[in-house]
Amino acid sequence: MVSKPLSVGEVASILRVSKPSVLNWINSGALKAFTTYGGHHRIWPADLKTLIDKTGMDIEFEFVDERSHRILVIDDDPEYTNLLKQIVKSELPNVEVISTDDGYDALMRIGELRPQLMILDIRMPKLDGFKVLQLLTERKLDWHMKILVVSGFLDTETREALKNTVADVWTEKSTDAPSMITTIGTLLGGHLRENRRRVSAEPPLVPLKVQAERNLRSPTKFQFH
Structure with missing residues (x-):
């Protein structure tokens, strides 16, 4: 079960899409992400689930959101x-x-x-x-x-x-x-x-x-x- 922030590549693998598609969602605001100090995007599981639900993707995604x-x-x-x-x-x-x-x-x-x-x-x-x-x-x-x-x-x-x-x-x-x-x-x-x-x-x-x-x-x- 996913609990930690995901990389663009990991999100692309879960959604079965390309990395550019994930980046497009991030840049458009459809997928919420944060940027590490090294300049890399990271996505919290709950934010990925929000995208899945909003777009109606037929993807099962279980997670535990560790944000507190x-x-x-x-x-x-x-x-x-x-x-x-x-x-x-x-x-x-x-x-x-x-x-x-x-x-x-x-x-x-x-x-x-x-x-x-x-x-x-x-x-x-x-x-x-x-x-x-x-x-x-x-x-x-x-x-x-x-x-x-x-x-x-x-x-x-x-x-x-x-x-x-x-x-x-x-x-x-x-x-x-x-x-x-x-x-x-x-x-x-x-x-x-x-x-x-x-x-x-x-x-x-x-x-x-x-x-x-x-x-x-x-x-x-x-x-x-």
């Missing part, structure tokens, strides 16, 4: 990454956290992973956070992704520079679980519905494009639509 609510963490600090994973698993069990310590690797895989939230360390070896943000600006994503920038130390110069990037929120790294889960849950926004346990008098997360430094005392529970 995902967070992509790009950070070279394994302790912080593991802490994030533990917190998200505890408070947002239906959210998958995928991590890498390499900005290049993240950019190569982002089209396949299609995360709803990227958590990016601004200071990393190989490819720093600012370069990742610049490359994301140059690349057109066909899905909505929020970007949370974290750093062990955010000086005034760094904060000012972040205002001119595609980052949505930036904050100093924190080990405070309630604060972290509130920030993450709020940024996931439309992908989550707040549980009624949230205290209505609690102030919302700071607006986009400003620092998100809060020390909330109680965790916020979220559930999916």
Whole structure:
């Protein structure tokens, strides 16, 4: 049973058509696809099934769509990454956290992973956070992704520079679980519905494009639509 993104050749084989035919469907918008950082088209099984159904093709196609609510963490600090994973698993069990310590690797895989939230360390070896943000600006994503920038130390110069990037929120790294889960849950926004346990008098997360430094005392529970 198919579960991973398919190449143009694999789709052509399933549909018993030529690769140019598949590319024509992609270019016309009839078949939804994403492009890897290497420039190759990939098609999610559910999107292929949509094409099969719409065109009335007599083709049996079974699949499992593995797309889920995902967070992509790009950070070279394994302790912080593991802490994030533990917190998200505890408070947002239906959210998958995928991590890498390499900005290049993240950019190569982002089209396949299609995360709803990227958590990016601004200071990393190989490819720093600012370069990742610049490359994301140059690349057109066909899905909505929020970007949370974290750093062990955010000086005034760094904060000012972040205002001119595609980052949505930036904050100093924190080990405070309630604060972290509130920030993450709020940024996931439309992908989550707040549980009624949230205290209505609690102030919302700071607006986009400003620092998100809060020390909330109680965790916020979220559930999916």
